[in-house]
Amino acid sequence: MSRQIIIDPVTRIEGHAKVSIYLDDSGEVNSARFHVTEFRGFEKFCEGRTLWEMAGITARICGICPVSHLLASAKTGDKALAVSIPPAAEKLRRLMNLGQFTQSHALSFFHLSSPDMILGFDSDPATRNVFGLIAADPELARKGIRLRQWGQEIIELLGAKKVHPAWAVPGGVRQSLTEESREQIRSRIPESLATAREALGICKRMRERYPAESESFGDFPSLYMGLVGANGEWEHYSGSLRVVDHLGYRVADGLSEDNYKDFVGEASENWSYLKFPYFKPLGYPGGIYRVGPLARLNVCDRIGTPLADRELQEYREMLSGAVANNSFLYHHARMIEIIAAIEGIERLLEDDDVCSHHLRAEAGINRLDVVGVSEAPRGTLFHHYHLDEDGKVLSANLIIATGQNNLAINRTVEQIAKRFVKGPDIAEGMLNRVEAGIRAFDPCLSCSTHAAGRMPLSVELVASDGEVLRTITRD
Amino acid sequence: MAVKTLTIDGRLVSAMEGQTVLEAAQEAGIHIPTLCHLDGVSDLGACRMCLVELGNSPKLQPACVLKVAEGMEVRTNSDRLRKYRKMIVELLLSERNHVCSVCVSNGHCELQDMAVELGVDHSRFDYIYPVERVDITHQRFGVDHNRCILCGRCVRVCDEVEGAHTWDMAGRGAKSFVITDMNQPWGDSTSCTSCGKCVQACPTGAIFQKGATVGEMQKDRTRLEFIVTAREKKQWIG
Numbered sequence: 001m002s003r004q005i006i007i008d009p010v011t012r013i014e015g016h017a018k019v020s021i022y023l024d025d026s027g028e029v030n031s032a033r034f035h036v037t038e039f040r041g042f043e044k045f046c047e048g049r050t051l052w053e054m055a056g057i058t059a060r061i062c063g064i065c066p067v068s069h070l071l072a073s074a075k076t077g078d079k080a081l082a083v084s085i086p087p088a089a090e091k092l093r094r095l096m097n098l099g100q101f102t103q104s105h106a107l108s109f110f111h112l113s114s115p116d117m118i119l120g121f122d123s124d125p126a127t128r129n130v131f132g133l134i135a136a137d138p139e140l141a142r143k144g145i146r147l148r149q150w151g152q153e154i155i156e157l158l159g160a161k162k163v164h165p166a167w168a169v170p171g172g173v174r175q176s177l178t179e180e181s182r183e184q185i186r187s188r189i190p191e192s193l194a195t196a197r198e199a200l201g202i203c204k205r206m207r208e209r210y211p212a213e214s215e216s217f218g219d220f221p222s223l224y225m226g227l228v229g230a231n232g233e234w235e236h237y238s239g240s241l242r243v244v245d246h247l248g249y250r251v252a253d254g255l256s257e258d259n260y261k262d263f264v265g266e267a268s269e270n271w272s273y274l275k276f277p278y279f280k281p282l283g284y285p286g287g288i289y290r291v292g293p294l295a296r297l298n299v300c301d302r303i304g305t306p307l308a309d310r311e312l313q314e315y316r317e318m319l320s321g322a323v324a325n326n327s328f329l330y331h332h333a334r335m336i337e338i339i340a341a342i343e344g345i346e347r348l349l350e351d352d353d354v355c356s357h358h359l360r361a362e363a364g365i366n367r368l369d370v371v372g373v374s375e376a377p378r379g380t381l382f383h384h385y386h387l388d389e390d391g392k393v394l395s396a397n398l399i400i401a402t403g404q405n406n407l408a409i410n411r412t413v414e415q416i417a418k419r420f421v422k423g424p425d426i427a428e429g430m431l432n433r434v435e436a437g438i439r440a441f442d443p444c445l446s447c448s449t450h451a452a453g454r455m456p457l458s459v460e461l462v463a464s465d466g467e468v469l470r471t472i473t474r475d
Numbered sequence: 476m477a478v479k480t481l482t483i484d485g486r487l488v489s490a491m492e493g494q495t496v497l498e499a500a501q502e503a504g505i506h507i508p509t510l511c512h513l514d515g516v517s518d519l520g521a522c523r524m525c526l527v528e529l530g531n532s533p534k535l536q537p538a539c540v541l542k543v544a545e546g547m548e549v550r551t552n553s554d555r556l557r558k559y560r561k562m563i564v565e566l567l568l569s570e571r572n573h574v575c576s577v578c579v580s581n582g583h584c585e586l587q588d589m590a591v592e593l594g595v596d597h598s599r600f601d602y603i604y605p606v607e608r609v610d611i612t613h614q615r616f617g618v619d620h621n622r623c624i625l626c627g628r629c630v631r632v633c634d635e636v637e638g639a640h641t642w643d644m645a646g647r648g649a650k651s652f653v654i655t656d657m658n659q660p661w662g663d664s665t666s667c668t669s670c671g672k673c674v675q676a677c678p679t680g681a682i683f684q685k686g687a688t689v690g691e692m693q694k695d696r697t698r699l700e701f702i703v704t705a706r707e708k709k710q711w712i713g
Contacts, residue, residue: 050611056577056689164576166689174688362686364614390611390662391685 003027005426008037010435017443019434021417032417034410034438036274046396051080051365051387056166058383058398062444063163064107067100067155068376069383069398070168071237076372076383077170080391081363088356089172094237095348096158096167097374101236101341102192103151104377105293105334108442109199110144113331116436117206121213122429143195147338150188154345157181172360179355186349193307193342200311200335207328216419217437218327218412221246223279223289224298225404227375228253232301234308234340236375242299243279243289248322251279257373260382264399277404288407291379292441293333298323303336305343311336327412330440337377365391376401378442402443412437481547490543497525497538500551507551508560508592510585511626512539513676514696515703516635521627524560524589527551535559561593569600570649571607572621573679579692580680586624587679610655612662615685616674618653623681625651629673636702641667675699 008018017036024030042061049057055073059066071093078085111130119128119136127135134141152162157177159165167174177185207214227235228242241255243263255263265280265287279287289295303309315324315336324333348354371384379401386394402409416437420430477492483500490499495518500507511522520537527538528550538551550556567573567586575581589595607620627644630653634640641664645654655661674682675694683692705711 048609050609050617050685052686052688053577053579060576166691169688170686174691392609392611 005421005431007431007434010034010438017438019413019438021421021434027422029414029417029421032410032414032434033271034406034413035272036406037272039273043396043398046385046393049393051077051170051385051391051393054383054385054393054396055168055170056164059164059166061398061400064444065100065104065376065378066164067096067159067168068374068378068381068401070165071097072372072374072376072381072383074168074170074173074372075374076370076385078172078361079370079372080365080367080385080387081170081361082366083171083361083363085172085361086356086358088176088353089359089361090237091348091351091353092158092173092176092359093168095177095345095354096155096165097236098341098344098348099151099154099158101151101377102196102338102345103148103155104442105338105341106144106148106151106196106199108334108377108439109203109331110141110148112442113436113439114140114144114199114202116432116439117202117210117331121210121433121436122427125428125432128432140198143198147192147195147199150185150192151341153188154185157185169360171362174359176356176359177354182349182354185345189342189346193339196335196338196342197307200332200339203332203335206331210328212419213433213436214326214328216415217433217440218408218415219325220411220415221325222408222411223251223282223287224295224323225279225289225291225380226296226299227373227380228300229304234296234300234303234337236296236341238374241373241380244299244323246321246323246325248298252281257371257382260371260373260384260399264382264404266399266403272406274406275403276406277399278407285407288411289404290327290408291401291404292330292377293337294324294327294330295379296375297333297336303340305340305347308336308340308343311339327408327437327440330442334377334442365389376444378402378444379404400444402441405441405443409438409441409443412440479543479545479547481543481545481549483549484551492543494543495539496527496536496541496543496547496549499543500538500549505551507538508589509539510589510624510678511628513628513632513699515699515707516628516631516676519627519631521625523563526556526559528553528556557593561595562599564590564593564595565598565600567624568595569598569602571603571605571623574621577689578622578680579683579687579689580622580694581690583690583693584680585678607652610661611685612660613664613667613669613685614662615669616661616671616682617685618655618661618682619680620652621681622679623653624679625653626678627653628676628678629653629682632672632676632699636699636706637668637670637672639666639668639670642673672699672702 003023005021010017019034021032022030055070058069058073061069115128115133119132156162159167223243223245225243227239229235229239243252245251263280265278267276267284278284279289303312368387373382382399384397416434420433478489479492480489483505488499488503508524510524518539520540525538526535529536530548609619611617630642633642641655643654644651646652656664
């Protein structure tokens with residue numbers, strides 16, 4: 001008799017999702033699916049709003065990465081105005097995005113994923129969360145929380161709010177740093193860097209500690225997409241898009257977001273509200289690609305800051321091939337990116353432009369079909385607006401990083417389920433591994449902030465006739 | 476002009492004949508909440524926020540259009556009045572689509588301030604979610620009917636101060652809406668002088684400067700006061 005296991009909701013991720021694991025008659029995993037179970041409709045209710053409100057509205061999509069939408073939207077707005085924004089505004093936007101990378105990556109590691117890695121995948125689910133981490137290693141937890149707080153402080157000092165700052169606008173930004181706030185950020189760089197390096201050290205040891213997990217958490221070939229700078233360096237704000245394959249060969253380079261429809265297709269399935277973007281030239285689902293920290297490190301030639309470049313080199317030497325094809329390495333890549341972000345912040349703060357008052361270019365509506373792109377902590381983010389000639393949004397299309405990882409998350413879930421879940425007696429730790437595989441992508445499903453990991457998890461074994469054979473619940 | 480003596484909230488207050496209870500209260504430093512009132516233009520008692528109790532009368536009266544009278548006994552802040560005022564704000568919030576978090580006037584909005592003042596932390600009424608227009612055809616300004624509370628300040632300031640009478644009210648009841656010229660797009664209006672007085676007069680984010688982003692629209696009423704004062708004192712007549 002075939003059975004179905006449902007993990008609902010998936011915990012310690014941002015948003016709501018569930019996992020179904022389908023068992024065959026012998027109790028072996030046949031297949032698994034990752035469903036996003038909520039519908040929000042932002043693209044629809046942006047219709048009829050003004051271009052200038054779009055940054056503020058789309059930032060509300062997410063409480064963890066509002067800055068990503070803010071920047072992607074402001075960049076789309078720049079294009080509608082057809083302006084080149086003041087250099088200081090670009091530097092400040094970069095600064096905020098790096099603050100965002102720092103806080104979001106710190107959240108992903110310390111608050112959401114480190115309980116699995118430090119306390120163990122099979123540890124008691126009641127304490128396998130950030131509070132358990134605080135009890136087990138208070139000093140590390142404190143450092144992690146402070147690192148995230150520092151990242152958020154950068155956002156707040158620039159945008160007046162930690163969450164949802166309405167700061168980046170079409171044409172530039174609304175305010176710069178004061179000398180005091182510049183020093184305030186600068187003073188905590190050494191501490192932040194030390195914490196990031198400690199976390200990176202933990203990530204490096206994970207492959208030895210969890211060999212089975214690190215082999216099966218999404219280890220498969222796929223394409224990778226991300227922004228790179230003019231000289232192929234790691235990029236998070238501008239540049240062009242590059243796609244590499246699982247061997248590191250460049251499948252496409254110098255792509256412009258303006259033509260994203262030529263290379264990104266969006267499929268949908270009737271069992272999930274999250275779309276399935278794919279690399280168009282390879283079709284669906286063959287055009288499976290990953291975005292985010294893993295992909296950004298796979299597509300770039302180098303990072304461009306000394307410490308991060310050294311870590312990137314060590315990381316690449318550790319890999320068996322030219323690029324990382326294992327989603328378990330998202331954690332490692334994320335920590336290298338935090339170091340890159342902190343070094344980037346340090347470099348930007350040396351520039352007096354961050355205190356400039358020439359911050360905003362003004363113009364009317366000059367282009368009506370515009371696409372903006374930026375790198376969110378979770379990956380490449382596209383905003384595409386159709387405007388009327390007054391600047392009212394006729395239609396909007398937002399392609400979110402997690403969507404682009406959707407195919408890969410599904411494949412990861414199936415891979416882990418096949419490796420670890422053996423029916424019919426399902427241990428909680430087995431299911432936690434399935435969730436941890438999803439967490440590696442740091443998905444942001446609806447972007448609500450369930451950061452503490454205290455959502456209940458219920459797992460149901462359902463027979464093919466719909467009878468619930470067994471329910472496992474944890475609080 | 477004769478002086479009238481009345482009691483407001485137990486205090487003896489004197490006012491000039493012809494003054495409103497609202498004016499008398501304001502001069503005496505007694506706060507009565509208002510939304511449709513704007514210094515310098517006529518009052519019409521549209522919003523009913525300034526309702527007061529009068530003597531033993533069961534009927535409530537809007538202080539902005541109620542003339543003072545000798546021996547009048549006014550109460551401005553009873554439980555009943557607070558209850559009604561709160562209800563009015565809840566009804567306003569549920570009638571259109573007021574989304575403070577993404578509004579250009581967030582943090583500088585009279586409706587929002589009023590909700591805070593009256594302790595409106597939720598609305599008991601179902602939101603109607605009407606589909607309202609946004610008109611940004613004007614080169615410099617925009618109007619978002621989602622945020623309009625039909626106070627009519629724009630209509631009065633445009634007519635009485637600027638003298639253009641671009642704005643007017645169309646429709647009936649809750650389905651009323653402000654229009655420019657003969658319900659044409661604002662950008663096509665031939666009467667609009669683009670003076671911006673309606674922008675400054677609007678209590679919410681309904682009329683705004685184009686290009687303003689979340690929370691950026693701060694209305695500057697001192698410009699209106701300056702004009703109104705100059706006109707009243709005939710400062711520009713030599």
